[in-house]
Amino acid sequence: MVRITRVYTGGGDDGSSSLVDGSRRSKSDQRFEVVGCCDELNAALGIVVMEINRLPEHEDGGGSNTIQRVQLVVSSALKRVQNELFDLGGELACDPQKIPQNMVLIGQQQSDVLVDEMDAWLLDLEPL
Template identity: 45%
Template sequence: MVKLNRIYTRTGDDGSTGLVDGSRRSKADPRMQVVGSVDETNAAIGLARITAPEEIAEALARVQNDLFDLGADLATPGDVPGALRIVAAQVARLEAEIDAATAVLPPLTSFILPAGTPCATALHLARTICRRAERDAVAARAAGEDLSDVALCYVNRLSDLLFVLARLANVASGDILWVPGANR
């Protein structure tokens, strides 16, 4: 269990932050960029939960908890015994939720605009932030960081889930469709 008696430690005043293994990295480090983008995704999902219908809110609550697992995974370089890692079952749960939501949605006939209900719009925002987290993860890996395949898969699947949940939040009013060249 995590216990925080003090929020500030002053250890990051030099522009560094601590990782789970005790090492320190620059706050501008590629690994820390991913951790920050995942945290931002989590905050955006929290915003979406405010107006989410119960079924969507429950899925988002599970995701928010997973994102703390993901943050711990990303903040643990190397092979640390007992480290908290994202596992394949968490990815499989996202896939099952994507499939269940997709089954009740009408087929897409066009790209959709990131708009609609307040919940759908917030979910689209969370989706775009999640896509940035995925880009940051790929960049960190390209820079030599040892991020797990399962962690990257989770982020990729999460953006898909956020997309279908946004569509589900708009199901009563319908998707807001892109009309190519509509304003020429």
């Protein structure tokens, strides 16, 4: 996992921003719009995880077992997706021809895992 020690560079006052390789692009470049959307989704998922973890925990059967399952299963899945969104943002901040060799790339495997998880969750729901 990448560790960020500083969230600003001070180099964007001219209306441009850097890709991972150091090349500069206009801040209006659609690539930055997509990276921003990933960041916003990641923040929203963080709020969902926080709220899931604030649910009351009671071992008295009934609905509380469902809450504990959500806390265990869904919360951990969402945290994984948050890490994958962070990795995706890094990938999107690269020129496709200059992606660093050691960069974690998001691909079909991560998509398949998420689809399988959602399918399993649907088994517990009433048909719509």
